[in-house]
Amino acid sequence: MLPLLLLLGGMMLAALAAQLLLEGSGYVLLVTPDGLMSLEMSFWTGLILLLALLLVSFFVLRVLGWLSHPLRGLHLRQQRYQAQAALKTTVRGLVDLAEGRWKRARKLLVKAAPKSGTPLINYLAAAQAAHYEGLEEEAEQLLKKAEQSTPDARLAIDFSQARIQLDQGHYEQALATLVRLYEQVPKHPLVLRQLRDTYLTLGDWKPLLALLPALRQAKVATSAELDQLEERAYLKRIEDLRHQWHTGAAGSCLQEEVRLFWQHLPKKWREKEAIFSQWIGLLFDLQSWTQAEQLLSQRLKQHWSSEWIELYGRLPAEVEIKRRLLQAEKWLHDRPDDAALLHALGRISQQAGLWGKAREYYHASWSIQRSGAVALELARLLKALNEPELSQRYEREALGLLIQHLPRLPLP
Incomplete structure (x- = not known):
C-alpha cells in the first residue's frame, strides 16, 4: 500500500505543478538588506537551485563526517564481524550443552559472552554447564557475571540459581532464593511448584499451608491432589505441635498456638476423621481435658x-x-451391644466409684468382644474387690490373648 500511496501523491504533485505552469511561472526576488544588490529569477528556477543546494550540502556533510572519523566504517564492520562470530560460538556452545558436552559448552559460552549481544544467556547457560560438571564455585561465579552483565535480569538469574541449588540438594539456600522469587512473581506457576516441593522436602508445613491458596489460584495441580496435600499438611502440622510439646521446644506459647490453630482450621478439615483423631491426641498430650470432652x-x-x-x-x-456417665448410658440405649461403649462405661463407672456397675459393664464388654485391656482392667478391679481367684482367671485370659499374637518360635 505504501508504494501505491507514494505514486498517487507524486502524480497529484505533478498535476499541481503542471497546473501552476499553465497559469504562470511566477518569480522569486532576492534583495540584500542594504538594497544594493538584487536577484530575480523564475519560481521554478529558484526551486531547482534550492534542491541542488540541499543535495550539495548533504554530500558535503557526509564527506566532512567521513573525514572527521575515517575509521568508523571499518570499526563498525569489525564489530559486525565479531558479533557474528560470537553468535556462531554461542550456538555451538548451546548445542554442546544440549548434547551433554559440559566442559566444551562452558568454554565456548564464556569465550563468546563479551562479544555476544546477549551475554546474560551465555553466562546462565555456562553456569548450568559448570553445575553439571560439578564445578559449583565456578557456577556461582558465572551467575555473578550474569548479574553484572545484565543487572535488570535478576529474575532470570534467581530462577537459574534456584534450579542449581535444588539439584545440589541445598534446600535451605534454594528456599531463600525461591521466597525472594515468590515476592517478585507471586503467581508464577514454576516458582509455586518449586516452593511447594521445597517445603515438602524440608517438612516445613506451616508456610506450606499458607501457600496453598496461591497454589489453588494458579492451578498448579488438580483440586483432588491439592486436597490431599492440604490434609497431609494439617496432619503433619498437628504432629509437629505434639512433637514440640513432648520435647519442650515450644515453651509456654504452645497452648496459644494450639488454640489459634483449631480456631482457624476450616470446618471442612475439622470434620475429617484422621485430623480430628490426631487433634484429640494432641489435647490429651496437653491435658486439655475440658476441650477434649466437649469435642x-x-x-x-x-x-x-x-x-x-x-x-x-x-x-x-x-x-x-456424672454428666459423662449419663451421656454414655443414653448412648447405650441405642447401642446395647457395643463392646467399646460398654468398656468406656466400665471405666467411667469405676472413676465415679460405682464398683458393681463398673464390674457389670466390663463383664458385658468382655462377653461381646474378648479384649486384653478389658480382661486386665476387670482383673485389677476384682483383685481390689477381694476376689483373687476370679481376678487371676481374667489375668490368664488376657495372657492367653497376648500369646496368640506372638510369633510361632521353637521352644526347648
Whole structure:
C-alpha cells in the first residue's frame, strides 16, 4: 500500500505543478538588506537551485563526517564481524550443552559472552554447564557475571540459581532464593511448584499451608491432589505441635498456638476423621481435658467411632464425671451391644466409684468382644474387690490373648 500511496501523491504533485505552469511561472526576488544588490529569477528556477543546494550540502556533510572519523566504517564492520562470530560460538556452545558436552559448552559460552549481544544467556547457560560438571564455585561465579552483565535480569538469574541449588540438594539456600522469587512473581506457576516441593522436602508445613491458596489460584495441580496435600499438611502440622510439646521446644506459647490453630482450621478439615483423631491426641498430650470432652461428646453425637468412645472413657474423673456417665448410658440405649461403649462405661463407672456397675459393664464388654485391656482392667478391679481367684482367671485370659499374637518360635 505504501508504494501505491507514494505514486498517487507524486502524480497529484505533478498535476499541481503542471497546473501552476499553465497559469504562470511566477518569480522569486532576492534583495540584500542594504538594497544594493538584487536577484530575480523564475519560481521554478529558484526551486531547482534550492534542491541542488540541499543535495550539495548533504554530500558535503557526509564527506566532512567521513573525514572527521575515517575509521568508523571499518570499526563498525569489525564489530559486525565479531558479533557474528560470537553468535556462531554461542550456538555451538548451546548445542554442546544440549548434547551433554559440559566442559566444551562452558568454554565456548564464556569465550563468546563479551562479544555476544546477549551475554546474560551465555553466562546462565555456562553456569548450568559448570553445575553439571560439578564445578559449583565456578557456577556461582558465572551467575555473578550474569548479574553484572545484565543487572535488570535478576529474575532470570534467581530462577537459574534456584534450579542449581535444588539439584545440589541445598534446600535451605534454594528456599531463600525461591521466597525472594515468590515476592517478585507471586503467581508464577514454576516458582509455586518449586516452593511447594521445597517445603515438602524440608517438612516445613506451616508456610506450606499458607501457600496453598496461591497454589489453588494458579492451578498448579488438580483440586483432588491439592486436597490431599492440604490434609497431609494439617496432619503433619498437628504432629509437629505434639512433637514440640513432648520435647519442650515450644515453651509456654504452645497452648496459644494450639488454640489459634483449631480456631482457624476450616470446618471442612475439622470434620475429617484422621485430623480430628490426631487433634484429640494432641489435647490429651496437653491435658486439655475440658476441650477434649466437649469435642468428643459433640462428635460422637454426630458420628460414632469406637476409637473416640474409647478415648471418651479415658478422660480423668475430674472432667464432668456424672454428666459423662449419663451421656454414655443414653448412648447405650441405642447401642446395647457395643463392646467399646460398654468398656468406656466400665471405666467411667469405676472413676465415679460405682464398683458393681463398673464390674457389670466390663463383664458385658468382655462377653461381646474378648479384649486384653478389658480382661486386665476387670482383673485389677476384682483383685481390689477381694476376689483373687476370679481376678487371676481374667489375668490368664488376657495372657492367653497376648500369646496368640506372638510369633510361632521353637521352644526347648
